[in-house]
Amino acid sequence: MQVDRSRFLEEGYLIVPKVVPPSRLAAVRASYERLVDKQRGIWAAQRQPNDPPGGAWETSAQPRLGLSRPPLVHELDAEAAPAIEAWLGENAHGVSSQLLDTPDAAATDMMLMCNPVRDHGPAAWHRDLHPIDTAPLQGYIDDIAENGPRYIQWNIPLYDDNVLWVIPGSHLRRNTEAENRAMGANPRLPVPGWVPTNLKAGDGVVYILPILHWGSNYSPIKRRTIHGGFSDFVLYPDLGYTRFLSPEAQAAFARWEARSRDKQRHTEAALRAVIAGNGPAYLTALDQLHPGRGEKGQLLSTVFFSKLVQVIRVRKHPEVDDIPQDLRHRLGGSHPITLNWGPEFADRFTPAEADTLWARFKPLDRLLRAEKEMFIPGYQSGPMIYHFDEMPANYTVADFIAGWANE
Ligand SMILES: O=C(O)CCC(=O)C(=O)O
Numbered sequence: 001m002q003v004d005r006s007r008f009l010e011e012g013y014l015i016v017p018k019v020v021p022p023s024r025l026a027a028v029r030a031s032y033e034r035l036v037d038k039q040r041g042i043w044a045a046q047r048q049p050n051d052p053p054g055g056a057w058e059t060s061a062q063p064r065l066g067l068s069r070p071p072l073v074h075e076l077d078a079e080a081a082p083a084i085e086a087w088l089g090e091n092a093h094g095v096s097s098q099l100l101d102t103p104d105a106a107a108t109d110m111m112l113m114c115n116p117v118r119d120h121g122p123a124a125w126h127r128d129l130h131p132i133d134t135a136p137l138q139g140y141i142d143d144i145a146e147n148g149p150r151y152i153q154w155n156i157p158l159y160d161d162n163v164l165w166v167i168p169g170s171h172l173r174r175n176t177e178a179e180n181r182a183m184g185a186n187p188r189l190p191v192p193g194w195v196p197t198n199l200k201a202g203d204g205v206v207y208i209l210p211i212l213h214w215g216s217n218y219s220p221i222k223r224r225t226i227h228g229g230f231s232d233f234v235l236y237p238d239l240g241y242t243r244f245l246s247p248e249a250q251a252a253f254a255r256w257e258a259r260s261r262d263k264q265r266h267t268e269a270a271l272r273a274v275i276a277g278n279g280p281a282y283l284t285a286l287d288q289l290h291p292g293r294g295e296k297g298q299l300l301s302t303v304f305f306s307k308l309v310q311v312i313r314v315r316k317h318p319e320v321d322d323i324p325q326d327l328r329h330r331l332g333g334s335h336p337i338t339l340n341w342g343p344e345f346a347d348r349f350t351p352a353e354a355d356t357l358w359a360r361f362k363p364l365d366r367l368l369r370a371e372k373e374m375f376i377p378g379y380q381s382g383p384m385i386y387h388f389d390e391m392p393a394n395y396t397v398a399d400f401i402a403g404w405a406n407e
Pocket residue numbers: 062113128155163164213214215
């Protein structure tokens with residue numbers, strides 16, 4: 001299917017029909033329902049003394065299954081195949097590759113969002129963006145405007161679903177005054193410019209992440225909505241379940257896993273070029289990591305690296321005490337779409353190399369910090385000393401490289 005990529009880039013979202021083909025819907029529903037039962041067992045077993053018997057299933061506003069992560073990933077079997085393979089259909093994988101303008105987009109985290117057992121009402125409007133451990137909004141906007149998105153996210157409901165609302169075009173700009181006023185006063189009310197997605201079972205909405213969006217109503221109406229995304233930057237904690245998949249699906253995950261290893265290798269090469277003080281090698285590694293990306297894209301990757309270097313420091317020097325607690329907490333997991341390959345990646349470097357890396361990234365980290373703690377509504381970061389929106393003024397990758405001579 002041909003989709004309208006220019007409209008997608010402009011509006012920041014697109015409704016795609018029949019992402020799960022009608023002929024597959026019953027099988028995909030049944031496969032997910034079994035996983036819901038498995039996960040409910042996990043939640044019941046994990047419940048805390050003060051929790052109700054069902055644990056998170058009963059307390060969460062949006063009980064969510066993570067198919068690609070422990071513990072559920074370890075429990076996938078042949079009956080989970082239709083749930084996983086829903087990601088591989090032409091209107092999911094093929095459309096995602098078109099929209100990302102890449103030959104073979106890879107599925108990232110595969111999840112399922114369910115209704116709560118009792119009414120929780122609306123969530124808060126937000127962008128799925130936590131600048132503290134990734135980058136300021138303007139860095140994303142500049143990269144998307146120059147090159148298109150690196151990651152796209154999907155909601156694919158298995159039953160009709162109008163929970164998600166979006167603000168078209170908000171992925172390419174900062175919050176307006178009116179939005180900040182509305183979200184500052186009450187982030188759980190409609191914000192001017194909203195559009196409901198209003199999806200029929202099997203259809204999907206795909207969106208570009210900094211878009212302002214809203215879980216408008218978490219009611220007990222049955223909800224089983226596939227959620228997750230596609231990117232060239234993925235990390236799979238466990239692919240054991242692929243043995244239950246079709247040969248085509250197995251081949252896809254094998255390609256994506258190989259690509260993940262390549263991306264990690266190019267990330268390491270980029271950081272080794274920084275350690276060696278070799279500017280041309282740094283630019284070459286950036287281009288291998290993300291071929292064809294322009295200057296703004298390379299700058300965004302460089303900002304992501306400044307956070308990855310903190311991951312390496314924490315691993316090599318657990319005693320460091322100059323990293324804000326909220327940042328340190330965020331850095332504990334992996335986040336491949338922003339080039340955080342997780343704590344084990346740090347073991348490619350020695351403590352001394354971690355020091356050299358930090359010396360060379362510290363000036364950029366300074367520029368990413370604000371004068372004082374600040375807060376802007378609509379993000380997944382609370383008050384913090386890093387900029388929410390602004391990238392360092394007039395700063396380029398060439399400035400980053402030139403700075404190595406000064407430390
Ligand atoms: O429930 C939805 O559709 C939106 C969920 C969401 O925005 C989130 O969990 O970040």
